[in-house]
Amino acid sequence: MHTPLQQGYAQLAEIVPTCKQSPSGGKLSRAAMLQKTIDYVVHQQTQALKQVEQVEKLEREVKALRIMSNNYEQIAEAQEHSSASEEDQVPDWVKSLVFQRLADQLFQSFNSSISVTSFDTLSSCIISWLEEYCKPQALREIVLDALQKVNSLAASAEGATNTSPGGHMT
Numbered sequence: 001m002h003t004p005l006q007q008g009y010a011q012l013a014e015i016v017p018t019c020k021q022s023p024s025g026g027k028l029s030r031a032a033m034l035q036k037t038i039d040y041v042v043h044q045q046t047q048a049l050k051q052v053e054q055v056e057k058l059e060r061e062v063k064a065l066r067i068m069s070n071n072y073e074q075i076a077e078a079q080e081h082s083s084a085s086e087e088d089q090v091p092d093w094v095k096s097l098v099f100q101r102l103a104d105q106l107f108q109s110f111n112s113s114i115s116v117t118s119f120d121t122l123s124s125c126i127i128s129w130l131e132e133y134c135k136p137q138a139l140r141e142i143v144l145d146a147l148q149k150v151n152s153l154a155a156s157a158e159g160a161t162n163t164s165p166g167g168h169m170t
Contacts, residue, residue, distance in 0.1 A: 109129065
């Protein structure tokens with residue numbers, strides 16, 4: 001009959017995969033069996049922590065995707081409910097000019113403000129640039145300036161001919 005201690009070692013040998021057999025094919029010593037059990041438990045704890053981190057990461061991703069989905073649903077609903085007639089919609093050439101002007105202004109400020117001597121410098125410069133040039137008020141001023149430019153182009157185009165600056169009929 002086996003003592004409780006012997007039964008415990010026998011159970012460890014069954015449960016812990018690395019305790020099944022020694023590399024030489026013989027029986028493991030009790031010290032070796034305990035060390036292998038400790039190593040196995042530590043390995044299992046590490047794996048469990050990695051899985052918890054992975055689950056948390058996936059939960060964050062799911063949350064972000066739900067937020068994005070809700071935003072897209074709201075955008076889709078707003079598009080469905082928009083009652084703007086064809087006459088009230090902004091022509092594509094106007095959108096293109098406003099976007100081009102916005103992009104040009106932002107690129108000019110970006111190009112003059114950003115240093116690429118190192119990744120750290122680049123990172124800090126980009127953050128500073130975003131804080132300075134991408135504030136809503138700064139973007140609003142750029143867009144208003146672009147709209148004024150488009151308005152003057154449209155007015156001069158209507159006065160000269162009945163075509164838009166892009167060559168399209170208005």
